[in-house]
Amino acid sequence: MEHFDVVIVGAGMSGLAAGVRIAHFGKRVLILEKHTLWGGLNSFYKKGGHHFDVGLHAVTNWLRPGYKGPRLPLQRIYRQLRIKPDEFELEPQTRSSVVFDDARLVFANDIDALTEEVRRVFPSQVDGFVRLSERCLHYPEANEATPFVSARKMLTEYLSEPLLIEMLLCPLFFYGSAAEDDVDFEQFIILFNSIYREGFCRPRRGVKQILDVLVKRYEELGGEMRRKCAVESIEVEGGRVKALHTAKGTVTADVVLSSAGLVETQALRSDVEAPEVDKAGRLAFTETLWVLDQDPKKLGFDDCVTFFNEGPKFAWRRPDVPVDLRSGVICVPSNYDHEEPLERHLLRATHLADHRYWMALAEDREKYDAEKKVWTERSIETIGRYGAPFAEHIRYTDGFTPRTVKHFTSHVHGAVYGSPHKQKTGRTDVDNLFLMGTDQGFVGIVGAMLSGVAMANAHVLAGGA
Amino acid sequence: MTNNEVRQLILDIIHDIAPDEDLSDVKPDVRLRDQLDLDSMDFLDIVMELRKRHQIEVPEEDYMELSTLDGCVNYLSPKFAEKAGAEQRA
Numbered sequence: 001m002e003h004f005d006v007v008i009v010g011a012g013m014s015g016l017a018a019g020v021r022i023a024h025f026g027k028r029v030l031i032l033e034k035h036t037l038w039g040g041l042n043s044f045y046k047k048g049g050h051h052f053d054v055g056l057h058a059v060t061n062w063l064r065p066g067y068k069g070p071r072l073p074l075q076r077i078y079r080q081l082r083i084k085p086d087e088f089e090l091e092p093q094t095r096s097s098v099v100f101d102d103a104r105l106v107f108a109n110d111i112d113a114l115t116e117e118v119r120r121v122f123p124s125q126v127d128g129f130v131r132l133s134e135r136c137l138h139y140p141e142a143n144e145a146t147p148f149v150s151a152r153k154m155l156t157e158y159l160s161e162p163l164l165i166e167m168l169l170c171p172l173f174f175y176g177s178a179a180e181d182d183v184d185f186e187q188f189i190i191l192f193n194s195i196y197r198e199g200f201c202r203p204r205r206g207v208k209q210i211l212d213v214l215v216k217r218y219e220e221l222g223g224e225m226r227r228k229c230a231v232e233s234i235e236v237e238g239g240r241v242k243a244l245h246t247a248k249g250t251v252t253a254d255v256v257l258s259s260a261g262l263v264e265t266q267a268l269r270s271d272v273e274a275p276e277v278d279k280a281g282r283l284a285f286t287e288t289l290w291v292l293d294q295d296p297k298k299l300g301f302d303d304c305v306t307f308f309n310e311g312p313k314f315a316w317r318r319p320d321v322p323v324d325l326r327s328g329v330i331c332v333p334s335n336y337d338h339e340e341p342l343e344r345h346l347l348r349a350t351h352l353a354d355h356r357y358w359m360a361l362a363e364d365r366e367k368y369d370a371e372k373k374v375w376t377e378r379s380i381e382t383i384g385r386y387g388a389p390f391a392e393h394i395r396y397t398d399g400f401t402p403r404t405v406k407h408f409t410s411h412v413h414g415a416v417y418g419s420p421h422k423q424k425t426g427r428t429d430v431d432n433l434f435l436m437g438t439d440q441g442f443v444g445i446v447g448a449m450l451s452g453v454a455m456a457n458a459h460v461l462a463g464g465a
Numbered sequence: 466m467t468n469n470e471v472r473q474l475i476l477d478i479i480h481d482i483a484p485d486e487d488l489s490d491v492k493p494d495v496r497l498r499d500q501l502d503l504d505s506m507d508f509l510d511i512v513m514e515l516r517k518r519h520q521i522e523v524p525e526e527d528y529m530e531l532s533t534l535d536g537c538v539n540y541l542s543p544k545f546a547e548k549a550g551a552e553q554r555a
Binding site for chain 1: 481482483484485502504506507510513517
């Protein structure tokens with residue numbers, strides 16, 4: 001039986017980052033990936049002759065060249081993984097918006113400009129916003145367990161205009177809350193800084209650029225990866241992982257880091273009879289990608305990302321309809337400040353979806369396809385209101401539902417952001433089995449990489465063994 | 466190993482951890498973190514690189530010894546000498 005110092009479950013952003021960090025310090029490490037391609041929630045694929053990123057709207061935590069100041073998450077990643085700042089080829093956004101009916105807040109990677117925007121739209125709120133922004137200046141220690149503090153409740157200590165609170169929360173929820181309708185205040189601070197203070201950027205060549213850097217580094221360091229090699233069971237005996245049984249044989253390891261998710265990892269364990277399915281996330285999405293025959297900007301889509309909601313109150317919860325068209329996210333990659341303009345005109349839109357509806361359809365392929373088509377048509381109509389009708393410009397359409405997410409990520413309910421019950425320390429009740437990635441507490445590309453680094457440090461490299 | 470060699474090997478490690486830092490004029494008697502943008506995680510990495518590259522162990526209670534370049538030289542030179550001696554005897 002082959003033995004490794006560390007086995008990592010999942011070749012997503014957290015798994016790859018942890019792998020690089022661990023391999024760098026000379027340990028024998030193996031990454032097991034269920035699918036042909038790596039990347040997990042942030043993978044890539046080719047369909048209809050087009051290359052697509054699975055989930056990339058924006059990379060958060062933009063690091064301005066020449067930045068001096070408190071250590072930022074991307075700097076941390078660069079240093080810990082020995083990656084040079086230009087290797088990911090990140091380029092900043094031009095602008096994004098939050099739109100609630102007639103109210104619009106425009107933001108870019110400049111917190112002072114956002115303050116001015118708040119002054120313009122909500123003049124009475126600007127002092128409170130500045131106080132809030134100062135309160136968020138420092139990142140909390142992210143891998144320590146702390147009790148849940150409601151961000152909604154905290155925000156009322158700074159802001160008295162409910163619409164502004166909803167508008168500020170909307171992008172934060174969409175890009176990082178696994179919990180419904182609220183978020184822990186520490187997580188709020190992380191998201192506030194990631195999205196509003198540091199802001200959005202994008203790798204010129206899409207997510208594959210980041211993945212290529214990580215995989216190349218991992219392999220150069222002697223790390224091993226087995227693809228199409230799903231973990232079938234994690235054998236636990238006497239409170240320790242004894243072996244991992246995979247599609248391609250059995251391996252053993254001193255330490256196992258799993259990015260499969262809290263409930264999903266339990267489901268793999270030989271000693272757990274009933275995984276805590278009630279702890280799985282319920283927030284799922286549909287997403288559609290349209291290749292257009294012209295620049296979305298010419299059609300009136302000026303933002304890199306538009307977060308929209310109908311009505312003054314934003315519902316961040318599982319909808320009771322198949323797709324909640326009242327809110328959504330529209331992303332236009334070509335609006336980023338890319339040195340060379342992207343040759344392809346892509347528009348993507350995301351809405352909350354009811355995973356129960358889409359999972360139930362899984363048995364009936366024909367109905368599933370038909371329903372997907374119906375809801376895509378409706379989405380086209382909705383999205384058109386935030387730029388211009390674009391149906392006649394569509395040259396190719398692809399999209400996913402919670403069912404697709406479940407298939408590719410194994411996340412229960414196809415919940416992209418995983419469980420709302422974050423395991424901040426990464427510990428489980430098995431001595432040498434740790435969680436990282438989405439369910440450890442960080443989301444997004446940067447968050448996932450940081451999670452991998454933090455868990456590798458805490459559970460593999462600390463103590464110097 | 467000469468003092469200069471020890472100094473250089475520390476600078477090499479810092480360069481690999483923080484390639485964006487200018488190391489051309491590091492003052493030997495000033496705390497590294499006062500003249501470079503290094504934090505505690507970076508210092509931990511210096512210790513880990515010493516172990517990885519040179520099999521030198523620095524216990525946690527001695528981390529303070531590495532706060533300046535001079536401190537690194539004073540603390541690490543005997544360790545390198547000891548290691549060289551052990552290798553010769555082996």
